[in-house]
Amino acid sequence: MVEQRKPIPVAEAVKKVIGQAQLLGTEMVSLDQSYNRILTEPIIAKHPVPPFDRSPYDGFAIISKYSIGASGDNRIKFTVIDHIGAGSVSEKLLSGNEAIRIMTGAPLPKNADAIVMFEQTVESKDSFTIRKPFTPLENVSQKGEDIKQSETVIERGNLIHPGTVALLATFGYAQVCVSKQPIVGILSTGTELLDVADKLVPGKIRNSNGPMIAAQLARMGILCKTYGLSADKLDKSFEIVKKAAEETDCLITTGGVSVGDFDFLPAIYERLGAQILFNKVAMRPGSVTTVAVADNKYLFGLSGNPSACFTGFELFVRPALLKMMGAEKLYLPHTTAILGEDFTKANPFTRFIRAVYDGHTIKPAGFNKSNAVASIAKGNALIVLPDGTRGFKSGDTVDVLLLGVEEGSALWKIE
Amino acid sequence: MVEQRKPIPVAEAVKKVIGQAQLLGTEMVSLDQSYNRILTEPIIAKHPVPPFDRSPYDGFAIISKYSIGASGDNRIKFTVIDHIGAGSVSEKLLSGNEAIRIMTGAPLPKNADAIVMFEQTVESKDSFTIRKPFTPLENVSQKGEDIKQSETVIERGNLIHPGTVALLATFGYAQVCVSKQPIVGILSTGTELLDVADKLVPGKIRNSNGPMIAAQLARMGILCKTYGLSADKLDKSFEIVKKAAEETDCLITTGGVSVGDFDFLPAIYERLGAQILFNKVAMRPGSVTTVAVADNKYLFGLSGNPSACFTGFELFVRPALLKMMGAEKLYLPHTTAILGEDFTKANPFTRFIRAVYDGHTIKPAGFNKSNAVASIAKGNALIVLPDGTRGFKSGDTVDVLLLGVEEGSALWKIE
Known part of the structure; x- marks a missing residue:
């Protein structure tokens, strides 16, 4: 007999999942x-x-009012009385047509108010002439022009990327307060599974989901504990899941969530007293994706089919883990693109298609079944086709979720 | 006196740089x-x-020809003679209207040629009936339908992402042959520089470029050796650069490449006997970016201005390192987007503007000078405006290079 499950829309499933996130410490x-x-x-x-008015150029600091009247026919001469590089402070005071030779990044001398660039001068031994007047603060990088004191530059909940690191360094953060990372466990279930190093035998396949999820976590900078493989035996699997759930903030299992005779995850969730958030999502692949919560910990029951497992991770596990870490940007980057070939299948559920995106057009990455693995390896994005649609044509605009943009492009497209 | 340097176009500079890459080992x-x-x-x-014909569903394996003639008025009955889950192989042979109960992922029994899904049956104790005929191979996941034996699935030179890991696991690659990673050194030059933990003093700023570049390398999965800070003193700096160049495959320095009185990198390159690939690029920021090669090793002389330094890394260092590793996709992901606000400045050189991209529109990330740091922290992309242009308007389509798309989106945009 087939258990009847009620599918919920993807957006609702995502909302249910992130609604359960427990904030980790810092x-x-x-x-x-x-x-x-x-x-x-x-x-x-x-x-x-x-932090101070400074010179953005190599040149000469002057008092601007002594440049008034300068022109090609009336070059004004300045005498150089000091010479500073970045990191040095001139103690000299300028008077009248005096100047201080100054390098990029050096603080503006006390009563100087403009910088004459080398290119704007004709130099002699200890002097130079100019052919145009300078206005107050001309060529001066002013204190606070980039960032004002006490300004909130970056809000909490942002990911630290290289630009953030530059900012943190600027303000002297040798130590940074960040969220703890979740302890994530991975357990691959299925009597058919062999370990990656095992020889192939009839009826069996190697476990690709476990290593794949570990890499999806690695892409987020998160480590994992692996609980290996579990055959489809209820009591033994229950013990492993129970132990793993105790040791982790979030346990990801693969396989065993459908309605087959040896799909024991539903029974295991019941024995654990877990709250099932949903066990059917109106999506392809991965409609059997199940998410439960026990003792405030996530139990993600992803499909054993590789493409479904991959998609389930990116749609549900990823935002949940980010939310636990207090992140503000939970979702895969979204854009739209031009479909590069026809896609004629009907979409009774929201369909996520592994695809190759080149920044402009997007094409399915090949063989498109939930148990496919080649298309996960070839793809760098997901095409999203809404439920209740059919017959997308080459040239149509479609929704795209970006994955793996860390790889970049084979072509340099800028002149 | 100002040394005259001849700027070369960005695309030519990129080409010169990657043309010098020495392939690292494996x-x-x-x-x-x-x-x-x-x-x-x-x-x-x-x-x-x-690796074998298998069932993609939970159901029953049958010989299809015995289903011929089935209809709502003429349900055909099958008797179940065996029961297998994934990972098990049935030894039974079917004859006539016999069936084997079979779970998702299990190999098709010897002489079966179709799968009846649970949903397509009415079950009794040891039998079931169907109301439609099945064709040969109906509901069968065929051996090799995803990937054929000996097929090249992924070419060399690709980055290993989670989907690649799934594929490698499928084929039993417990060990993977990858390129060695370059040994990259970072040396920040400038008398004005303080260490991140130092207290701010007049005329000085903390070194933000060094930690930023280390993070840019970390984003690529590459570690670095840091050679700390070097004041603008020629002999001492030369010794440090010489030692660092000997110990690394690629040395990145920041600062000291312009034409100021204490910009010693040009003199250091000369003393090292390095070949200068270029010392002026027709770009903003970062026109003074200098790339040299000595003993087959890269010497990247990036600007000391943070925004220029950041851009120089992404445009030149990143593809060079990828090329050394034998990567096929060397360049930042490129797309186009709608400019979200006017940008009125003239662009005598190709301009790269740190910007915030939301998948559709793009806006400058704030204060736009080469010494700015806030906009690097706020941005996740670069707008590229061609040289010889001016007056871009909100609504114009512009070139975009993606950075930091690892962060994702704050909004879930899929129903």
Whole structure:
């Protein structure tokens, strides 16, 4: 007999999942370990940037009013009385047509208010002439022009990327307060599964979901504990799931969530007293994706079919883990693109198709069944086709979720 | 006096840089360490996928010809003689209207040629009836339908992402042959630089470029050696650069490449006998970016201005390192987007603007000078405006290079 399950829309499933997230604590990490972590406090400017008026060019600092009247026919001469590089401060005061030779990044001398670039001068030994007047603050990089003191530059919940690191370094964050990372377990279930190093035997296949999920976590900068393979035996699987759930914040299992005779996850969730958030989603692939919560911990029951498993991770596990870390940006980057070939199948459920996106057009990445593996390896994005549609044509605009954009492009497209 | 340098177009500069790449060797890493590495051999199918005809559903295996004539008025009955789950092989042979109960992933029994899904039956104790005929191979996942034996599924030079890991696992690659990673050194030059942990003092700023570049490398999965800070002193800097160049495949310095009185990198390159590929690029920011080669090793002289430094890394260092690793996709992902606000400045050189891209529109990420740091932290993309243009309007389509798409989106945009 087939158990009847009621499918819920993808958006509702996503909402249910992230609604259960328990915020993890915070920890301090050194700046050089902070890439890809989530900020748990805003970055507030501890000082203005730049911290002082400075020269953005190599040239000469002057008092601008002594340049009034300069022209091609009336070059005005300045005498150089000091010479500073970046990191040095001139103690000299300018008077009248005096100037200080100054390099990029050096602070503006006390009563100077403009910078003459080398290119704007004709130099002699200790002097130079100019052919145009300068206005106050001309060619000056002003204190606080980039960032004002006490300004909130980056909000909490943002991911720390290289630009964030530059900002943190600017303000002297040798240590950064970030969210702890979830402890994630992976258990691959199925009597048919062999380990990656095993020889293939009739009726069996190697476990590809476990290593794939570990890599999906690695892409997020998250480590995992692997609980290996579990054959489809209820009591033994229950013990492993129970132990794994105790040791982790989030346990991801693959397989065993459908309605087959040896699909024991539903029974295991029941024995654990877990709350099932849903066990059927109106999506292809991965409609049997099941998410449960026990003791405030996530139990993700992903499909054993590789494409379904992959998609289930990106749609549900990823935002849940990010939400646990207090992240503000939970979802895969979304864009639209031009479909590069016809896709004639009907879409009774929302369909996610592994696809190759080149920044403009997108095409399915090949053989499109939930148990396919080649198309996961070939794809770098997902085409999303709404439920209740059919007959998409080459040239149609479709929704796209980006994956794996870390790889980049084979072509340089900028002149 | 100002040295005259001849700027070269960005595309030419990129080409010059990657033309100098020396291929690094290969090494074996375990599958669970292979994410983000570059494949140095193609993935060739060691066996078909699936490796045998199998059931994609929970149901019953039958000989299709005995279903001929089934209809709502003429239900045909089958008797169940065996029961297998995934991972099990039935030894039974079917004859006539016999069937084997079979679960998703299990191999098709010897002489069966179709699968009846549970949903397509009315079950009794040891039998079931069907109301439609089945054709040969109906509901069968055929051996090799996803991947044929000996097929090249992924070419060498591709980055290993989670889907690649799934494919490698499928074919039993417990160890994967990948390119070695370059040894990259970072040296930040400038008398004005303080370490991140230092207290701010007049005329000085903290070194943000060094930690930023380390994070840009981390984003590529590459570690680095840091050579700390070097004041603008020629002899001492020369010794550090010489030592660092000996110890690395690629040395990235920041600062000291312009024409200021304390910009010693040009003199250091000369003393090293390095070949200068270029010392002026027709781009903003970062026109002083200098790339040299000595003893087959890269010397990247990036600007000391953070935005220029950041851009120089992504445009030149990143593809060079990828090329050294034998990667096929060297360049930042490219797309186009709708400009979300006017940008009125003239672009005498190709302009790269740190920007915020939401998948559809793009806006400059704030204060736009080469020494800005806030906009690097706020941006996730670069707008590229061609040289010789001016006056871009909100609504115009512009070139975009994607950065930091690892962060994703704050909005779920799929129903």
